[in-house]
Amino acid sequence: MATPQSQPVNTVGLYEKRRKVYARGVRGLFNNWRWIMVWLTQALFYGLCWLDWGDRQAVLFHLVERKFYIFGMVFWPQDAIYLAVLLVISAYLLFLVTAIGGRLFCGYACPQTVYTEIFMWIERKVEGDRPARMKLDAQPLSARKFRLKVVKHLLWAAVALWTGFTFVGYFTPIRELVVSVGAFSLGGWEIFWIFFYSGFLYLMAGFMREQMCKYLCPYARFQSVMFDPDTLIIGYDPERGEPRGPRRKNADPAVRQGDCIDCGLCVQVCPTGIDIRKGLQLECIACAACIDACDEVMDKVKLPRGLIRYSTENALARHYSGRDIVAHLLRPRTLIYATILLLLVGATLWSLATRLPLKVDVIRDRATLYREADDERIENVFQLHVMNTDEQPRRYAVAVAGIDGIKIVGETTLEVPAASSRNFVVVASVKDGAAPKGSSKIIFDVRALENDRIVVQEKSTFYMP
Ligand code: SF4
Ligand code: SF4
Numbered sequence: 001m002a003t004p005q006s007q008p009v010n011t012v013g014l015y016e017k018r019r020k021v022y023a024r025g026v027r028g029l030f031n032n033w034r035w036i037m038v039w040l041t042q043a044l045f046y047g048l049c050w051l052d053w054g055d056r057q058a059v060l061f062h063l064v065e066r067k068f069y070i071f072g073m074v075f076w077p078q079d080a081i082y083l084a085v086l087l088v089i090s091a092y093l094l095f096l097v098t099a100i101g102g103r104l105f106c107g108y109a110c111p112q113t114v115y116t117e118i119f120m121w122i123e124r125k126v127e128g129d130r131p132a133r134m135k136l137d138a139q140p141l142s143a144r145k146f147r148l149k150v151v152k153h154l155l156w157a158a159v160a161l162w163t164g165f166t167f168v169g170y171f172t173p174i175r176e177l178v179v180s181v182g183a184f185s186l187g188g189w190e191i192f193w194i195f196f197y198s199g200f201l202y203l204m205a206g207f208m209r210e211q212m213c214k215y216l217c218p219y220a221r222f223q224s225v226m227f228d229p230d231t232l233i234i235g236y237d238p239e240r241g242e243p244r245g246p247r248r249k250n251a252d253p254a255v256r257q258g259d260c261i262d263c264g265l266c267v268q269v270c271p272t273g274i275d276i277r278k279g280l281q282l283e284c285i286a287c288a289a290c291i292d293a294c295d296e297v298m299d300k301v302k303l304p305r306g307l308i309r310y311s312t313e314n315a316l317a318r319h320y321s322g323r324d325i326v327a328h329l330l331r332p333r334t335l336i337y338a339t340i341l342l343l344l345v346g347a348t349l350w351s352l353a354t355r356l357p358l359k360v361d362v363i364r365d366r367a368t369l370y371r372e373a374d375d376e377r378i379e380n381v382f383q384l385h386v387m388n389t390d391e392q393p394r395r396y397a398v399a400v401a402g403i404d405g406i407k408i409v410g411e412t413t414l415e416v417p418a419a420s421s422r423n424f425v426v427v428a429s430v431k432d433g434a435a436p437k438g439s440s441k442i443i444f445d446v447r448a449l450e451n452d453r454i455v456v457q458e459k460s461t462f463y464m465p
Contacts, residue, residue: 020137021210021273023120024130024265028292037108038117046162049169054391061171067419073352074389074419078359082348089344094219096337098226100329102233103286106220112212113285115163115205116271119156126152130268156206157198164198210272213285220282229313230328234286236266236277236308237316244277247301259303266290266308276308356453357390360446362460365425370463377429379409380462384424386446388416395449400428402442403435403462414446428462435464 051058053071060069068075075082097104106113127133127148139145168190169177180186186194204212213220227233241260251257260277267275269289274281276290288310295305315325365381373379388394396414400406409427416422428442439461447455 022130022134023271024268025124026269026289026292028295030288031292034108038114041109041114046166049166049174057173060173063171076387076389085348092337092341095226096341098223099231099334099337102231107286107288112204115201116209119205122155123152156202160198160202163201164194167197168193214283230331232310232312233280234288235311235316241307259307261301263297265293265297269293358454358456359387360456360458361385362444362458370465373429376432378432378464379427379429382426384426386414386416387421391418393417396446397449398426399445400442403430403440405434406430406442437464439463
């Protein structure tokens with residue numbers, strides 16, 4: 001359809017151009033909590049891989065050996081069920097935390113938030129706070145600007161590389177990794193993952209920042225279905241704050257003025273660049289920086305803190321007290337999540353506590369269905385795959401039952417080194433005619449010689465001609 005000449009054409013782009021966010025530094029209670037979480041999570045991440053357990057790394061996902069070591073436990077690929085259960089538990093924990101506390105994970109513990117916080121701290125130390133950085137970016141390139149940018153990027157790269165190195169240290173023993181770096185003998189995959197992880201972190205925490213949360217994070221998308229009006233959010237109290245505006249000495253006392261002095265500091269400290277006064281928004285990662293900024297402003301203008309505060313939609317609308325908010329934490333949704341979580345955690349702990357450090361697979365020898373021995377007995381040949389998941393070598397006694405007079409021919413003691421598996425050829429024999437023709441069920445019994453509690457029984461079949 002032709003556009004009349006007189007009407008201006010308004011072109012709207014499909015994608016909004018990114019406005020760079022210059023988050024201002026902030027001080028306060030929640031900023032302290034954020035930094036406590038940064039220290040805790042990073043002390044755990046950077047430190048855990050250096051801890052030893054006996055003569056090995058305490059936490060190691062050894063891909064070459066296909067064994068996962070977590071302190072005193074050794075997990076094998078056959079234990080993948082625990083990984084699945086761990087994922088389910090993590091999901092329910094996230095559901096529960098989100099239903100109660102909203103985006104607490106995003107604001108305090110998400111790696112994207114934590115590393116962005118570290119990268120922004122470096123940026124502030126090198127280039128200065130928000131006004132200095134805005135001024136620097138607006139300037140043409142100069143020797144000073146170049147120097148500051150180079151220093152900032154070198155520091156970012158150092159943090160990213162150390163993080164990538166640490167990450168790989170959970171999959172290759174980290175002390176061996178240090179030696180390999182010193183000897184320039186790192187493997188291809190190790191080099192790839194160190195640089196891939198570092199590059200990813202450098203990009204995410206240095207450049208992408210809030211765009212990750214806004215456009216890429218799937219949790220940000222689906223967490224809204226776990227929210228309800230009693231979920232904790234960071235909210236601006238419009239009844240108290242509006243009408244907003246600067247305080248003027250000659251203001252008419254008859255005209256009510258809200259507590260918000262429209263200083264804009266809550267927007268300036270926001271790492272996602274939003275204005276919380278417009279209400280709950282998808283972009284809000286609940287970092288609480290705006291609470292700290294506004295509380296400081298309220299202190300200065302001698303008004304009560306909490307114009308922006310942790311609250312719930314119901315609490316803001318119905319003027320709940322702190323006690324009412326806590327009372328609304330227990331609701332069907334949270335109770336269901338908590339019950340399922342407790343059951344899952346309980347079952348997993350019970351399963352881990354009673355887990356036997358022995359696994360046995362019995363495979364019939366496919367080449368020989370049966371054979372006749374010289375003493376007129378019938379023999380079947382089996383392969384026993386014995387996995388000793390303990391951290392000490394074990395000797396096991398193997399026996400067989402299920403048919404009258406069935407016995408093992410030859411050696412009945414099997415030795416398996418610590419955290420290893422071995423294949424043994426085992427021959428079972430019965431008197432001719434002791435069992436009907438065809439297949440009969442038999443049971444192999446493998447038990448540790450030094451510990452009677454460690455015993456596994458595996459079914460198989462004995463074939464009679
Ligand atoms: S920091 Fe507080 S007073 Fe300042 S604009 Fe934000 S809500 Fe208003
Ligand atoms: S609105 Fe407040 S809590 Fe939300 S992301 Fe911005 S500063 Fe953080």
